[in-house]
Amino acid sequence: MGDHITRPDNGFTPALRWEEPPEGPVLVLLDQTRLPQEEVELVCTDVQALVAAIRSLAVRGAPLLGLAGAYGIALAAARGYDVEEAADLLARARPTAVNLEYGVRRAVEAYRKAPAEQGAAAALAAARALHAEDAAASRAMVEHGERLLAELAPGGGYRLLTHCNTGALVSGGEGTALGVVQAVHRSGELRRLWVDETRPLLQGARLTAYEAARAGMPYTLLADSAAGSLFTAGEVDAVLVGADRIAADGSTANKVGTYPLAVLARYHHVPFIVVAPTTTVDLGTPDGASIEVEQRAGSEVTDFAPSPLGTQAYNPAFDVTPPELITAIVTENGVVSPVTAERLAAVCR
Numbered sequence: 035m036g037d038h039i040t041r042p043d044n045g046f047t048p049a050l051r052w053e054e055p056p057e058g059p060v061l062v063l064l065d066q067t068r069l070p071q072e073e074v075e076l077v078c079t080d081v082q083a084l085v086a087a088i089r090s091l092a093v094r095g096a097p098l099l100g101l102a103g104a105y106g107i108a109l110a111a112a113r114g115y116d117v118e119e120a121a122d123l124l125a126r127a128r129p130t131a132v133n134l135e136y137g138v139r140r141a142v143e144a145y146r147k148a149p150a151e152q153g154a155a156a157a158l159a160a161a162r163a164l165h166a167e168d169a170a171a172s173r174a175m176v177e178h179g180e181r182l183l184a185e186l187a188p189g190g191g192y193r194l195l196t197h198c199n200t201g202a203l204v205s206g207g208e209g210t211a212l213g214v215v216q217a218v219h220r221s222g223e224l225r226r227l228w229v230d231e232t233r234p235l236l237q238g239a240r241l242t243a244y245e246a247a248r249a250g251m252p253y254t255l256l257a258d259s260a261a262g263s264l265f266t267a268g269e270v271d272a273v274l275v276g277a278d279r280i281a282a283d284g285s286t287a288n289k290v291g292t293y294p295l296a297v298l299a300r301y302h303h304v305p306f307i308v309v310a311p312t313t314t315v316d317l318g319t320p321d322g323a324s325i326e327v328e329q330r331a332g333s334e335v336t337d338f339a340p341s342p343l344g345t346q347a348y349n350p351a352f353d354v355t356p357p358e359l360i361t362a363i364v365t366e367n368g369v370v371s372p373v374t375a376e377r378l379a380a381v382c383r
């Protein structure tokens with residue numbers, strides 16, 4: 035991986051930034067594996083370091099993976115690395131979030147189209163354009179999401195449940211599902227944010243709680259398995275989650291543990307809302323069964339609390355929620371509800 039540096043203490047910590055020191059361009063990442071204990075940045079000077087950072091989840095979350103992929107191509111081009119090889123390495127670093135492949139493709143296409151001496155500049159311009167588009171998409175999703183919430187659960191004073199991490203740490207802007215929660219909080223309508231721990235890598239406990247605490251939200255952390263009793267107690271007005279890949283039929287891959295929440299929400303008549311940019315929709319993947327779900331090392335489960343030596347673990351990083359359990363998918367181009375292939379295709383214009 036790259037070298038760690040202490041982040042600049044200016045109160046603002048972007049999840050990722052491009053820098054051009056005299057020694058050559060670098061991609062600087064906020065190392066999410068070290069949060070919330072330490073805010074340190076990871077400096078990637080080459081594609082191998084970036085691939086390692088993606089695999090270890092130092093940089094993670096679908097929209098941010100798209101940006102990392104695009105800037106990774108810009109880095110490869112600027113440093114004279116074989117861009118086609120870089121594209122292959124980066125796009126395969128993690129298989130489920132389609133944004134990664136999309137970001138890589140955007141920058142590679144820009145690089146290929148430009149005259150040779152302008153290829154690196156073109157790849158960087160493509161990465162920067164994607165970054166700006168992602169920030170704009172985030173703003174639009176937040177607006178649509180807030181409005182939808184008011185329609186589905188009128189009255190305000192919301193108690194919202196979320197899973198994994200979907201805020202500014204995973205986006206060029208304020209994020210997806212957590213971006214909506216931030217807006218609700220700003221308008222004084224967030225009664226409580228229920229934060230699932232998100233085993234085994236604890237993106238909820240480490241990252242969503244970190245973002246919620248920084249924003250001064252009223253939030254409560256729970257073990258994933260405690261969600262059922264929250265629903266039974268009538269303590270959840272809506273579930274808001276992000277997505278890593280949405281298939282053409284609306285099936286949604288998101289962090290493992292999302293599907294059980296959708297089942298619970300349906301049973302308890304609570305809206306289950308997915309918030310994701312159209313860059314997460316993959317019309318080339320027909321249905322949920324066609325989504326490749328990343329399988330991660332069993333040690334992420336067995337090492338959490340020491341298990342007997344030799345214990346085997348089942349550790350899919352994501353699960354797939356079928357469209358019939360999703361009340362609405364909020365994109366930057368509008369809300370898809372009910373979730374059908376036709377309505378989803380219509381927002382992916």
Ligand code: MRU
Nearest residue numbers: 094095096198200210276277289
């Ligand atoms: O394995 P991760 O941490 O990259 O998984 C991230 C998620 O599942 C998020 O919920 C998803 O990418 C949506 S991010 C806006």
